[in-house]
Amino acid sequence: MIIIENVKKIFQTKTGNLTAVDDVNLKINEGEIFGVIGYSGAGKSTLIRMLNGLEKPTSGKLEVSGKDIASIQGKELRHARQKIGMIFQHFNLLWSRTVAENIAFPLEIAKVSKFERQERVQELIQLVGLEGKENAYPSQLSGGQKQRVGIARALANNPTVLLCDEATSALDPETTDSILELLLGINKKLGLTIVLITHEMHVIRKICQRVAVMEDGKVVESGDVLEVFKNPQTPITKKFVGQGTEQQDTKETMNQLLKKYPSGKVVKLTFVGDTAEQPIIQSLLQNVQLTVNILHGNISQTQNGSYGTLLLHLDGTEESIDEAIQYLNQQRVGIEVVNNV
Numbered sequence: 001m002i003i004i005e006n007v008k009k010i011f012q013t014k015t016g017n018l019t020a021v022d023d024v025n026l027k028i029n030e031g032e033i034f035g036v037i038g039y040s041g042a043g044k045s046t047l048i049r050m051l052n053g054l055e056k057p058t059s060g061k062l063e064v065s066g067k068d069i070a071s072i073q074g075k076e077l078r079h080a081r082q083k084i085g086m087i088f089q090h091f092n093l094l095w096s097r098t099v100a101e102n103i104a105f106p107l108e109i110a111k112v113s114k115f116e117r118q119e120r121v122q123e124l125i126q127l128v129g130l131e132g133k134e135n136a137y138p139s140q141l142s143g144g145q146k147q148r149v150g151i152a153r154a155l156a157n158n159p160t161v162l163l164c165d166e167a168t169s170a171l172d173p174e175t176t177d178s179i180l181e182l183l184l185g186i187n188k189k190l191g192l193t194i195v196l197i198t199h200e201m202h203v204i205r206k207i208c209q210r211v212a213v214m215e216d217g218k219v220v221e222s223g224d225v226l227e228v229f230k231n232p233q234t235p236i237t238k239k240f241v242g243q244g245t246e247q248q249d250t251k252e253t254m255n256q257l258l259k260k261y262p263s264g265k266v267v268k269l270t271f272v273g274d275t276a277e278q279p280i281i282q283s284l285l286q287n288v289q290l291t292v293n294i295l296h297g298n299i300s301q302t303q304n305g306s307y308g309t310l311l312l313h314l315d316g317t318e319e320s321i322d323e324a325i326q327y328l329n330q331q332r333v334g335i336e337v338v339n340n341v
């Protein structure tokens with residue numbers, strides 16, 4: 001369990017005080033994958049760096065697996081850190097060491113015997129799928145392979161928590177997905193708590209169970225990923241959710257659609273969980289006499305279930321359109337009539 005209570009971080013800069021993290025409160029459960037999303041400068045890195053003591057909070061409390069990270073020092077902090085692995089956007093590997101030597105590095109620091117080190121390195125190589133690359137140098141690896149080394153190294157001392165600082169931001173979409181799959185597999189296999197920071201909703205959608213949205217040092221929204229997708233509260237979250245579903249419902253596209261379909265109504269349906277898998281349009285047509293045109297649609301999978309949106313043009317008599325809206329309202333789908341914006 002990770003407890004972040006009233007945490008503030010103020011940096012003293014030449015131009016004055018800068019509040020990078022502003023009164024953040026979060027509880028992260030054991031074994032969950034928790035995402036923190038925000039744009040550049042939101043305070044995500046500072047927050048995650050405080051979780052392993054790389055940065056000290058100005059005030060507030062940070063507890064990781066029962067240890068008060070902000071107040072412990074010396075040997076106690078070093079031991080606590082061994083149980084908190086971290087991976088980075090630019091991998092931070094040692095370029096003069098081979099894959100196996102990079103992975104062995106934290107084991108050497110923890111004074112693990114040579115024999116045990118070799119065994120553990122082999123186990124980790126298998127876990128991250130780098131068999132055959134033991135003696136390669138980082139410069140001979142692809143980005144995805146480098147991050148696999150980073151993950152193996154972070155897991156060397158059997159941590160209970162893995163912190164991921166924009167771990168897939170330097171990778172192409174396909175490699176990103178393979179690294180996210182690996183993290184998901186590790187979380188399931190080892191029951192490891194994962195805290196990741198990202199600016200990509202895709203990452204949140206793909207592997208996180210819960211999410212916190214940060215803006216200007218503050219957590220402006222947090223909750224179950226599916227709930228946040230279904231009902232984003234703040235403008236910034238709405239923007240991220242739009243990014244996650246590749247929904248292009250900008251003012252321009254909406255206005256263009258309304259122009260193109262002057263009669264009837266354009267409606268936006270939002271499906272969550274099992275309703276995303278029901279044949280709702282078919283049953284609508286069986287129940288109400290009208291024409292339905294599908295304008296745009298998509299469905300995304302999150303760790304807690306499916307989430308989808310559908311833009312429909314409903315055409316018919318005013319009564320039949322009202323009846324259709326009423327019918328859709330009863331089907332546990334979100335419905336919004338799109339008006340000129």
Ligand SMILES: Nc1ncnc2c1ncn2[C@@H]1O[C@H](COP(=O)(O)OP(=O)(O)OP(=O)(O)O)[C@@H](O)[C@H]1O
Binds near residue numbers: 039
């Ligand atoms: N060591 C530091 N000294 C002074 N200001 C800092 C320091 N570290 C971060 N900041 C400032 O704190 C704010 C939050 O930075 P932070 O790196 O935590 O944000 P972020 O959301 O992780 O963004 P990015 O993804 O760009 O790193 C920024 O305004 C940044 O300039």
